[in-house]
Amino acid sequence: MERALRTLTVLQHVLFGVLAVVCLARALATGASVIASVLLTLTLLGWYAAGARASRRHPAESLTGAGPGRQGVVWLLGLTAIWAALVALSPENIWLAFSLWLLAGHFLRPPAALAYAASVLALVLLATWRATGSVTVAGIIGPVIGAAFAVALSRGQVALAREGIERAALVASLVAAQTEAETLHAELAAAQRESGVLAERTRLSRDIHDTLAQGFSSILLLSRAAGAAGAAGAAGDPATLTSLLGQIERTAAANLDEARRVVGALAPRDLDGSGLAAALRRILDAFGEESGIRTDLRIDGDPAGLPTTAEVALLRTTQGALANVRRHAQATRVVVSLSHLDDSVRLDIVDDGIGFDPAADRRRGPVSGGAGGYGLPSTRARLRELGGDLSVESAPGEGTALTAHLPLGPVAAEGDRERVG
Ligand SMILES: Nc1ncnc2c1ncn2[C@@H]1O[C@H](COP(=O)(O)OP(=O)(O)OP(=O)(O)O)[C@@H](O)[C@H]1O
Ligand SMILES: [Mg+2]
Known part of the structure; x- marks a missing residue:
């Protein structure tokens, strides 16, 4: 769509140039002052070209003219003033009015564009009347249709351009949203990995507390008891000592087993499938x-x-x-x-x-x-x-x-x- 709009704009520039040259030729042919006509036409073309160049910096805002907002309105009024001088010089220049009506839709809001189009139309009719001494119904209807058509065409062009801008903004925001979603996804994955590591650490510390630490404290208590029995010497009971040593051995063996399971994250030794x-x-x-x-x-x-x-x-x-x-x-x-x-x-x-x-x-x-x-x-x-x-x-x-x-x-x-x- 952008391409079509650009083509339309170029056509508009070409139309303006062709109309200016044709009007100049007809003005000269009908006896208008050569120097004044050429100078004014060059001024008109120069003014127009300056606006068209500026509009390239704001391509979406205005398709022809000096750019967006007030600057564009000033440029259009300047162009209109030069055109009015040309019309005063020779009524043959009224044909350029079509290009002005086209520009009106770009730079003015609908009510102002209509008022502007009506003023240009009045000037066209005045010039016709001055040149011929009368204005026929056909002479009125023709320019009115031309003005209405040109303003409507340019408004349509502006609407299309706006739609293009909105669409581009939408696409940009969708791309941004997708990038953001990808970043979030990566962050989430990293957080999940981290929490997995934390959970594993917690599991290990709990298992060590509930099994190994308790086993070692049992061994400590049993060893103390054995030590006390040994200190009692001959009075001590060898059977008690043997039983304590047996318990120490069993607890140590169980602890060793449990240590392997804790490291291997297996089910506890005591849960050996028997429930x-x-x-x-x-x-x-x-x-x-x-x-x-x-x-x-x-x-x-x-x-x-x-x-x-x-x-x-x-x-x-x-x-x-x-x-x-x-x-x-x-x-x-x-x-x-x-x-x-x-x-x-x-x-x-x-x-x-x-x-x-x-x-x-x-x-x-x-x-x-x-x-x-x-x-x-x-x-x-x-x-x-x-x-x-x-x-x-x-x-x-x-x-x-x-x-x-x-x-x-x-x-x-x-x-x-x-x-x-
Ligand atoms: N069955 C119980 N009889 C009497 N006091 C208890 C009992 N269970 C727990 N306690 C009291 O509660 C406190 C907290 O127990 P907890 O198991 O959280 O820690 P701990 O046994 O002191 O140390 P850790 O279990 O970390 O080796 C103990 O210090 C103890 O004072
Ligand atoms: Mg405890």
């Missing part, structure tokens, strides 16, 4: 044997079909809770209950130890990288990631009850897919 209930049983038996604390396991409902992520989370919750019972509770008994509901699973770990104030503990907050306070918050975060939660009920002197709750919906299953993928 969560069996894994809990094994953990509790070992815990009871090592700590001397009585343990009890209760399973409600059908344990089949738990996603691995849920099983891992509940197993880690139990391991963390038992480590706390051993380190802090001074309990004589701990009861672990696993309840399978329709769309969720619930795990309770209740001990009869000294208890604590959970609110005060929360206020202290987790001690990062330090000795304590990482266990409960990280267990809670692990469960929340799967759409569940952890609640702690305790008071000094009243034992402690931990309740983990996990929904068995799309969230848990999704976590599973991520872990496997």
